[in-house]
Amino acid sequence: NVISYFNDEEHRYENFETFSTDIGLAQTSNGMTVMIDNAVYDGKNVTISYALETEREIKEEMEINALSWFNIVGSNGMGGSDQITKVSDDRYVGLASFTPHFKDEEYPDTIEVTWKPEAFYSLSSDLEVEGDWSFAFSLNRLEGDLQLVNETVQKENVSFTLQSIEFTDVSTVISYEQVIKVDLLQEWESVTPVFHVTDDLGNVYMNGTSGGGTSPDNGKTFKGSSDFGTIQEGASKLIIQPVQIASLNSGKGHVEIELDPIVINLSK
Incomplete structure (x- = not known):
């Protein structure tokens, strides 16, 4: 039950264990066993839990070689995040969450899914464990209820449209499109959204979290999606507030452009 180490106050992975696919693949190489525990594909995003066990104690947190991350056959790129947490002297748990991109946004x-990790590193890069691990498995899309929204908010050369929201057994997926005027992009290298999502009962689902997306024109238009946990029982409204992060990148500075919240009436 790897996912239990990552559940938080936002209930992001509350139903993951129940509705995810049990993968249960494990391989050992160079004294390290890599095991893929569970995975889920909600139609836009993929979440995979895994575990590591080493023959020797590694005192630091670990990370994966970014060049040997998960791959989705047929996708033309992806964005996401990965975290590895130490749970004992020789054991780690990991969680990868990412959004693959397909031509014409047609999600199969x-x-x-394939994964050849190749190497794991300590955060100080003092230790590297190379190995010959190779995994392949398939995931079926979870069935969900799609609610069209198509509501637009605008501010300071930014136009943001929340296109739809989809509810599955493990997640809530918002899909959006934004248009950035050239004047803003001339001042800032990138303009990307993060989200604050709550409901009318005060539950918090996202607090400054982003998602994956693509831009065909260097940031002028951007289509993306982001996911969070299932909606808590009793909630009747979902409040989604996009905040644009206009950045010079590489830690050179940024500003936040706060857009008006979009309120979604939840179907009973």
């Missing part, structure tokens, strides 16, 4: 009903 079944995806093929």
